[in-house]
Amino acid sequence: MNPNELHSQQNEMLTNxxxxxxSLLQIPNVIAVGIGIKESNDTFTDEIAFRVFVEDKKPxxxxxxxxxxxxxxxxxxxxxxxxxxxxxxxxxxGTERRTLTKxxxxxxxxxxxxxxxxxGTLGWFGRLTADDSVILLTNKxxxxxxxxxxVAQPKLGDVSKCCCCExxxxxxxxxxxxxxxxxxxxxxxxxxxxxWTAGLNLQITNDATTEVLExxxxxTAAAVVGDVVRKIGARSGFTTGVVVHIGDAxxxxxxxxxxxxxxxxxxxxxxxxxxxxxQVSDMSTGSQICKFAFSNNGDSGSxxxxxDNKIVALLYGGDETTNSxxxxxxxxxxxxxxxLTTGTFPVTLSxxxxxxxxxxxxxxxxxxxxxxxxxxxxxxxxxxxxxxLYQLYEKHHEExxxxxxxxxxxxxxxxxxxxxxxxxxxxxxARETAYELPSxxxxxxxxxxxxxxxxxxxxxxxAALKQDLLHYREAILTALSHTQNLDAIAAACKASGxxxxxxxxxxxxxx
Numbered sequence: 001m002n003p004n005e006l007h008s009q010q011n012e013m014l015t016n017x018x019x020x021x022x023s024l025l026q027i028p029n030v031i032a033v034g035i036g037i038k039e040s041n042d043t044f045t046d047e048i049a050f051r052v053f054v055e056d057k058k059p060x061x062x063x064x065x066x067x068x069x070x071x072x073x074x075x076x077x078x079x080x081x082x083x084x085x086x087x088x089x090x091x092x093x094g095t096e097r098r099t100l101t102k103x104x105x106x107x108x109x110x111x112x113x114x115x116x117x118x119x120g121t122l123g124w125f126g127r128l129t130a131d132d133s134v135i136l137l138t139n140k141x142x143x144x145x146x147x148x149x150x151v152a153q154p155k156l157g158d159v160s161k162c163c164c165c166e167x168x169x170x171x172x173x174x175x176x177x178x179x180x181x182x183x184x185x186x187x188x189x190x191x192x193x194x195x196w197t198a199g200l201n202l203q204i205t206n207d208a209t210t211e212v213l214e215x216x217x218x219x220t221a222a223a224v225v226g227d228v229v230r231k232i233g234a235r236s237g238f239t240t241g242v243v244v245h246i247g248d249a250x251x252x253x254x255x256x257x258x259x260x261x262x263x264x265x266x267x268x269x270x271x272x273x274x275x276x277x278x279q280v281s282d283m284s285t286g287s288q289i290c291k292f293a294f295s296n297n298g299d300s301g302s303x304x305x306x307x308d309n310k311i312v313a314l315l316y317g318g319d320e321t322t323n324s325x326x327x328x329x330x331x332x333x334x335x336x337x338x339x340l341t342t343g344t345f346p347v348t349l350s351x352x353x354x355x356x357x358x359x360x361x362x363x364x365x366x367x368x369x370x371x372x373x374x375x376x377x378x379x380x381x382x383x384x385x386x387x388x389l390y391q392l393y394e395k396h397h398e399e400x401x402x403x404x405x406x407x408x409x410x411x412x413x414x415x416x417x418x419x420x421x422x423x424x425x426x427x428x429x430a431r432e433t434a435y436e437l438p439s440x441x442x443x444x445x446x447x448x449x450x451x452x453x454x455x456x457x458x459x460x461x462x463a464a465l466k467q468d469l470l471h472y473r474e475a476i477l478t479a480l481s482h483t484q485n486l487d488a489i490a491a492a493c494k495a496s497g498x499x500x501x502x503x504x505x506x507x508x509x510x511x
Contacts, residue, residue, distance in 0.1 A: 006048055006224070006225055006226035007224055007226070009048050009076070010035060010048065010224060010225050010226075010246075013035050013048070013050065013074075013076055014035065016074045017033070017035065017050075017247065019074075020033060020050055020073055020074050021033045021248075023073065024050070024052055024069065024073065024078075027066070027067065027068075027069060028064075028066065028067050029055050030052055030069065031053050031054065031055050031083075031250050031261065031263060032053040032248040032249055032250045032263050033051065033052055033053070033247065033248060034050075034051045034053075034245050034246060034247025034248050034249055034267075035048070035049075035050060035051065035225060035245070035246055035247050036048070036049065036051045036079075036225050036243075036244050036245030036246065036247070036269065037049070037225060037226070037242075037244040037245070038051075038077060038079040039323070042322070042323050042324050043323070043324045044244055044271060044323070044325075047077060048076070048225060048226070049076060049077040049078055049079040050073060050074075050076055050077070050078045050079070051078075051079045051081055051245060051247075051249075052069050052078050052079065052080050052081065053081050053082070053083060053248075053249060053250035054069070054080055054081070054082065055083070055250075055261060056082075057080060057081070057082040081250075082250075082252075082322070083249075083250035083251055083252035083261050084249060084250065084251050084252070084319045084322050084327065084329075085251065085252050085319050085321055085322060086251050086317040086318065086319050086329055087317075088297050089280045089281070089293075089296055089318060089320050089326070090280075090281045090282075090283045090320075091280070091281040091283075092235075092236075092278075092279065092280055092281065092296060093279035093280060093281050093288070093290035093291075094277075094278075094279050094290070097208040097209075097235065097236050097237040098208070098234065098235050098298060099111065099206045099207040099208045099234055099237070100154040100155065100234070101154065101206070101207045101442070102153065102154055102171065102442075103153065103154075103206075103421075103442075104196065104421060104424070105196070105198070105199040105200055105201050105420050105421055105423075105424045106122070106136075106153065106173060106192065106196055106200055106201065107122075107200075107201035107202075107203055107205060107206075107415075107420070108122050108123060108124050108125065108202075108203065108204040108205075108232075108303070109121065109122065109204040109205050109206045109213075109232035109233065109234070109302070110122050110153060110154065110206050110234055111154035111155065111234035111298070112138060112142065112143065112151055112152065112153050112154065112173070112234075112301070113142070113143075113151075113152050113153075113154065113155040113156055114142075114143050114144055114149050114150065114151055114152065114156060114176070115155070115156050116155050116156045116157070118142075119142075119154060119155055119234060119298055120138055120139055120141070120142030120143070120234070120298065120299075121138065121142070121233045121234045121235075121298065121299055121300060121302045121315075122136050122138060122153065122234075122301065123136070123137045123138050123301045123303040123314060123315075124136070124137045124204070124219075124303045124311065124349060124350065125137070125192075125200065125202060125349070125350045126189075126347040126348055126349040126350050127347060127348050127350070128177070128189075128191065128345065128346075128347055129346040129347060129348060130345075130346075133191050133192075134191070134192045134197045134200065135174075135177065135189045135190060135191055135192065135347055136151070136173075136174065136189065136190050137187065137188075137189055137303070137314070137336075137347075137349070138187075138188055138189075138190075138300070138301030139179075139181075139187060139188060139300045139301045139314070139316050140179030140180055140181040140186050140187060140188040141181060141186055141300060141316070142188065142300050142301045143176050143179065143188050143190055144176060144179055144188070145176065145178065145179035145180065145188065146176055147175075147176055147177065147178070148175045148176065149175065149176040150170065150172040150174075151172065151173055151174045151175065151190040152170060152171040152172050153171055153173045154171065154234075155171065156170060156171060156172070157169050157170045157171040173192055173193060173196050174190040174191050174193050174196070175190060175191055175193075176188065176189075176190050177189050177190055177191050177345055178340065178343050178344075178345040180339050180340075180343055182339075183262065183263060183264050183265050184264070184265045184331065184332075184335050184339070185314075185335050185336050185339045186314075186317075187314055187339060187340065189340060189345060189347060198424055198428070199420060199421075199423055199424030201415075201420040202214075202215070202350055202351075202352045203352060203411075203415070204231075204232045204303070204305075205232060205415050206232060206234060206237065208232075208236075208237030208238070209232060209237040209238035210412045210416070211230075211232065211237075211238040211412075212408065212411045212412055212415055213230060213231075213232055213238075213305055213309065214309055214352035214353075214405075215303075215305070215309055215310070215311060215349070215350065215351050216308055216309040216310050216351060216352070217351035217352075218310070218351070219310060219311055219349040219350065219351045220310055220311045220312070220333045220334065220337070220349060221306055221308065221310035221311070221312055222312065222332075222334070223243050223246050223268040223304075223306070223312040223313055223332065224243060224246075224306070225243050225244065225245070225246060226242065226243065227242070227243045227306050227307065227312075228240060228241070228242055228273060228306075228307055229241050229242070229243055229270060229304050229305060229306055229307075229313075230304070230305050231294070231295065231299070231302045231303065231304045231305065231315060232302065233295060233296075233298065233299025233300075233301075233302040233315070234298050234299065234302075235295070235296045235297055235298030235299045236278050236293065236294075236295055236296045236298075236299055237278075239272065239276055239278050239294050239295065240272070240273040240275060240276050240294075241270040241271055241272050241273050241276065241294035241304075241328065242270065242271055242272075242273055243268060243269070243270055243312075244269050244270065244327075245267070245268070245269035246266075246267070246268055246269075246332075247265075247266060247267070248263060248264065248265050248266065248267070249263075249264050249267050249269065249329075250263055250264075251263075251264055264329070266335055267329060267330065267331065267332065268304070268312060268313040268329075268331070268332055269327055269328065269329060269330070270294050270295075270304065270313075270327070270328040270330060271294060271323070271325050271326070271327055271328070272292040272293055272294045272325055272326065273294075276292055276293075276294065278292065278293055278294075279291060279292050279293060280293040280318075280320050280326050281320070282320045282321055282326075284320075284321040291320055291324065291325050291326050292325045292326065293318070293320065293325065293326035293328070294318075294326065294328040295315055295318055295326075295328045296318070299315055300315060300316050300317065301314070301315065301316075302314075302315040303315070303333070304330055309352075311333050311349065312332075312333055313330035313331060313332060313333055314330055314331045314336050315328060315329075315330045316329060316330060316331060317329045337349070352405075353405070383499075387499045388472070388497060388498050388499070389493060389498040389499050392468060392472065392498075395464065395468070396464075396465050396468065399461065399462060399465060400457065400461075400465070403457065403460055403461060404419070407460050409456060409459070409460060410453075410456050410460055413452050413453060413455075413456040414453065416452075417444050417448055417449040417452045417453070418441040418442055418444045418449060419449060419453070421441045421442070422438075422441060422446060422449060425437055425438055425441070426486075429485055429486050435485070436484045436485055437483065437484055437485060437486075439482065445481075446480060446481050446482070447477065447481040450476065450477055450480060450481060451477075454469055454473060457469060458470075472498075474496075475493075475496035475497065475498055478492055478495075479492040479493050479496060479498065480492075
């Protein structure tokens with residue numbers, strides 16, 4: 001069945017779902033009903049069905065007539081299933097993709113924690129309706145529900161550990177606001193400390209992948225059975241999957257002595273796409289079985305995006321034992337937002353493009369002379385409107401931004417070489433006179449960034465951009481590679497002939 005046929009049939013099934021549930025739940029042993037891909041011999045097929053969970057799946061010959069689930073209802077096939085088992089996976093099969101790198105500026109897809117041992121994933125960003133503060137979204141089981149607990153990235157450090165006249169960093173990036181875990185959602189938000197909101201990178205990526213995901217506007221959509229989806233998490237990196245279930249499902253207890261079966265409502269279940277190579281280990285039989293997977297422990301809190309780059313679900317767990325592939329469990333994103341609102345913490349999720357304009361709050365600017373610009377670099381540029389620097393800016397800045405934001409190879413180079421972090425450093429230098437620009441961030445020097453960007457812009461840019469890169473590369477490298485502050489950048493630009501004037505008495509500072 002092709003995607004359009006699946007979508008059409010799903011819409012019709014959703015119309016009948018409540019009446020179908022009411023009918024099927026009258027049958028003894030039936031405990032939950034959803035919509036999704038039919039399974040056969042623990043393998044997913046290409047047929048859509050009403051998925052019917054029973055407390056104890058028995059052979060048809062052992063059932064009384066009143067216990068038999070009809071093979072077709074409302075013109076659609078049924079699929080009788082035993083409860084899934086959601087629990088921590090034992091291990092990974094093959095290459096470990098875990099990444100616990102410290103990232104400043106912050107981005108989604110990276111590890112966060114409230115302690116020094118466990119971790120989950122920073123799923124996405126948004127703003128709190130009450131005060132417009134910037135928040136991060138993840139699971140409650142990742143950061144808890146204790147207000148004002150520190151949230152760290154990647155893990156909570158120890159400030160008391162000192163060596164060589166320097167003490168440790170607790171890695172704190174914010175504080176817990178609210179969390180809730182029930183039969184429908186497992187979600188939490190934390191307010192990000194203001195010092196880390198400047199230069200926030202509204203993209204999803206990490207060191208385990210070269211992929212970069214962006215969130216569209218509007219940022220959310222409903223999950224659709226059969227849709228191909230993607231996520232980037234702190235454990236398994238970038239993976240591709242297929243939505244195989246929406247609606248209610250049954251989950252068995254994990255206690256070997258037997259446990260209560262839980263009904264989880266309005267969930268989104270995902271299996272790995274046929275092209276996905278990531279695998280987890282299933283040890284339920286006593287020996288290792290490697291199974292393809294969409295996620296693993298540590299990916300909790302990741303957002304799941306559809307092909308339109310809209311968030312459809314918030315990942316929280318998985319089951320590697322029940323099927324021939326691992327099954328990922330996620331909360332319907334609409335339910336997550338509703339739960340936050342019910343908890344008196346309504347939020348608006350960010351979109352990548354809108355967020356680039358909106359994430360950093362506007363600051364008041366004090367100037368020593370009339371200059372209609374927003375920071376020192378713009379003041380430097382606009383004080384020299386007949387200069388080479390100004391002409392280069394006018395000629396190429398829109399193209400360069402377009403390439404960084406929308407041309408994946410360029411975006412990857414920019415991200416991998418700490419481009420957003422260096423932009424954040426420049427923003428800080430514009431605020432703090434004594435601040436010295438770092439020569440290296442995460443072992444990537446400024447020269448490394450500039451040379452990498454020169455190469456990728458030359459590969460993907462226009463002929464005019466390529467020509468100017470070649471002509472002015474030495475002047476740009478000299479001005480930006482090793483200078484310690486913005487005054488030094490200005491002096492280097494003047495010495496190389498990029499500008500004629502340095503604003504006097506000094507380059508205006510942001511406050």
